[in-house]
Amino acid sequence: xxxxxxxTLAVNGESVTREVEPRQLLVYFxxxxxxxxxTHVGCDTSQCGACTIHLNGKAVxxxxxxxxxVEGQQVTTIEAIAKGDQLDPVQxxxxxxxxxxxxxCTPGMIxxxxxxxxxxxxxSEADVRHAIDGNLCRxxxxxxxxxxxxxxxxxxxxxxxxxVAS
Amino acid sequence: MIPAxxxxxxxxxxxxxxxxxxxxxxxxxxxxxxxxxxxxxxxxFLQPAALIDIARIPNLDYIRAADGKLIVGALATYxxxxxxxxxxxxxxxxxxxxxxxxx
Numbered sequence: 666x667x668x669x670x671x672x673t674l675a676v677n678g679e680s681v682t683r684e685v686e687p688r689q690l691l692v693y694f695x696x697x698x699x700x701x702x703x704t705h706v707g708c709d710t711s712q713c714g715a716c717t718i719h720l721n722g723k724a725v726x727x728x729x730x731x732x733x734x735v736e737g738q739q740v741t742t743i744e745a746i747a748k749g750d751q752l753d754p755v756q757x758x759x760x761x762x763x764x765x766x767x768x769x770c771t772p773g774m775i776x777x778x779x780x781x782x783x784x785x786x787x788x789s790e791a792d793v794r795h796a797i798d799g800n801l802c803r804x805x806x807x808x809x810x811x812x813x814x815x816x817x818x819x820x821x822x823x824x825x826x827x828x829v830a831s
Numbered sequence: 832m833i834p835a836x837x838x839x840x841x842x843x844x845x846x847x848x849x850x851x852x853x854x855x856x857x858x859x860x861x862x863x864x865x866x867x868x869x870x871x872x873x874x875x876f877l878q879p880a881a882l883i884d885i886a887r888i889p890n891l892d893y894i895r896a897a898d899g900k901l902i903v904g905a906l907a908t909y910x911x912x913x914x915x916x917x918x919x920x921x922x923x924x925x926x927x928x929x930x931x932x933x934x
Contacts, residue, residue, distance in 0.1 A: 670839060687839035687882065688872075709832050710870055723910075729869045733839050734862070734884060795929075 672736045676701070677745035685732045692716045694732035695742060703743035703772050707801070714800030717773035718742050724780035726799070743772035746779060754817035755779050757824050764813030766804035773800050778814040788818055834872035838881035843888060851883050859883050863905050894918065 673682040707715030711729035719741035781796035858880035891906040896917035
């Protein structure tokens with residue numbers, strides 16, 4: 666008998682059912698089985714946070730959780746953060762405040778930032794820095810990232826297009 | 832990095848978990864959060880026959896202060912410890928859990 670388990674979970678609001686090996690890590694399940702490659706693999710050792718997703722609304726590192734562990738739970742990835750063409754305020758903040766350089770860490774940073782604001786809509790700068798404690802940016806663009814998340818907290822409805830473009 | 836193969840069980844009671852541990856006779860590991868265990872599996876420092884995932888067992892996420900002791904359930908997260916008033920009163924432990932639970 667093959668050593669696989671059937672898992673059913675909600676990914677970005679849609680129910681998915683797949684056969685997985687117990688050793689299948691969630692990040693590879695999302696990337697390789699579902700084609701959701703916005704979630705990145707950085708260090709693969711739960712230190713860098715490039716693989717951060719939301720599990721039941723909380724920021725979690727998907728390289729250190731098995732797909733079988735999330736049976737029946739709700740996963741949100743970077744692909745579902747924008748609503749159509751409408752960027753999330755955190756995403757707009759990254760654009761307005763130049764919160765990214767190479768962009769590799771950006772999906773994880775945005776998942777940590779959005780999870781923070783969902784729980785604490787008015788964070789202090791210390792709160793923001795603490796929330797991205799587990800996300801590494803090797804371009805060392807932390808200042809812009811912190812400013813981006815603070816901008817999002819100040820603009821919960823996002824920004825008019827003109828302001829974004831300026 | 833991909834762990835070696837293992838069987839996976841998700842018991843829903845402490846008794847089921849204990850029965851599974853007995854059944855595997857030392858060859859199974861308990862999986863709670865996994866942030867210590869999974870890195871060891873990925874590096875293949877550990878290759879257990881089975882993981883017993885206790886996350887579906889209710890009421891194991893308690894943090895209680897009583898009789899001068901702090902009692903922490905196997906499913907209490909570092910995040911919950913960081914927010915716990917009982918832990919916040921213990922300065923050093925609070926400093927430590929803030930460094931460990933980084934998301």
